[in-house]
Amino acid sequence: MPRTLYSPALSDDVIRALYHEGQRQRMPMTRLADLLLREALGTNVTALIILPDPSPPSPSGKAVA
Helix, strand or coil: CCCCCCCCCCCHHHHHHHHHHHHHHCCCHHHHHHHHHHHHHCCCCCCCCCCCCCCCCCCCCCCCC
């Protein structure tokens, strides 16, 4: 017997914010939403968010400090 799950609708402005932040962090908005909700609810989050380095690479290919 299939189980029916509740799928709440999110506001359009929340969807847009999640989409753009997901693009900025280079992760699907669904994963971002899951991480944010787990953090807000105080649940242990096992996934690690890896943010891209905001500084552009130097022309020589060496890191600039």
